[in-house]
Amino acid sequence: MYEVKDWEHVFKLDPANEIDDSTLQQVCESGTDAIIIGGTDNVTLDNVLDLMSRVRRYTVPCALEISNLESVIPGFDRYLVPAVLNSSNVTFHNGLLIEALKQYGHMIDFEEFTMEGYIVMNPDSKVAKLTAADTTLSEDDMYAYGQMVNHFYKFPVCYLEYSGTYGDVTMLKTLKAACPDTRLIYGGGIENLSQALEMKQYADTIVVGNVIYKDLKRALETVKIKAQKG
């Protein structure tokens, strides 16, 4: 369960959001395959360290999705490195990674890192604004991105991110058709089991995030996709 390829369901916790101990316990003991810690704004060394150490009370695997250099700390089972493929700013293709390697390249275990080909699709999200992502992709564009990840970049993971809004299942289906050999992660706006099931038709891994903070019961129900598969 320490490899992304083994994850069907994950919860993503934003270190900038408050979460009480009882909620965190229920999330960590829910049967989800992993906890991803990641966010866009106000991700700091302190709040990442705090959240990681609280998650570490439980046996669930814990991964950090890297969003800035300040908050990269040791102690995670896995580090996810997003390359925002539809960003118009090279910083979010490989610029942050180069800076990270200049600082930490001499001391890291490369086996713990997983490249994610990231496609950001909600124009109103913080991540789309930060990365100046082209969120106007057509289905043809989406198919081309999928082919690129699968056949050219050969990243282990492609992540379709609708951050904060429920995405277009047709786009997800198109992307999956183009990248059969790539682990496809879907994240964005999943608030109940039926939405999780809809996206799980095409995504290999479902990420559930914001609803944890709004309606824990519904969030926990989404873990049932693991039982209902196949």
Place this chain on the structure above:
Amino acid sequence: MYEVKDWEHVFKLDPANEIDDSTLQQVCESGTDAIIIGGTDNVTLDNVLDLMSRVRRYTVPCALEISNLESVIPGFDRYLVPAVLNSSNVTFHNGLLIEALKQYGHMIDFEEFTMEGYIVMNPDSKVAKLTAADTTLSEDDMYAYGQMVNHFYKFPVCYLEYSGTYGDVTMLKTLKAACPDTRLIYGGGIENLSQALEMKQYADTIVVGNVIYKDLKRALETVKIKAQKG
């Protein structure tokens, strides 16, 4: 010899340059491992097609290094796809590739394509200007780029391009130290055997280009690196 990993020495021919039949024959029958057709300016469907068909009189493998969409034609043994890692314009990271996939993605054999992590280092070269490459990389930067290609992007090939000028062997050595599992290609300014040998200490593959048009005899001598290796 149809795979980049088998190439120790290649000649690169610019389709925008004139080359007479006798010169072309000597280049193709030199014992080089492959001919790469590629350039920056004035690479057109017509001149690529013309040069490829002339090279096809000989048995030497022939690859196209893709620089624009108009000049991509069938009939090559291999297609090299550069991602210019130190470009400040996302077009040269993945933008051209996305456009190519939208046009040709339905009909191409992905096995024929090889991704190259490209690092452009001569600020006065056409390719550096076109791609707005950051050619001011330090040795630490170069090492980080190598680690990125080897451990994160895991491209089969990393290409250090000093296009038109003889490069810094220390930079090449640094890059090789950072990417032990990646085929390292060096190109730029090699005009004689001793320069070819110097760069071959650290590069897995040496590219010889401009000197073909200036001093054929010296160009042909560089093929001797194949005999003198290890």
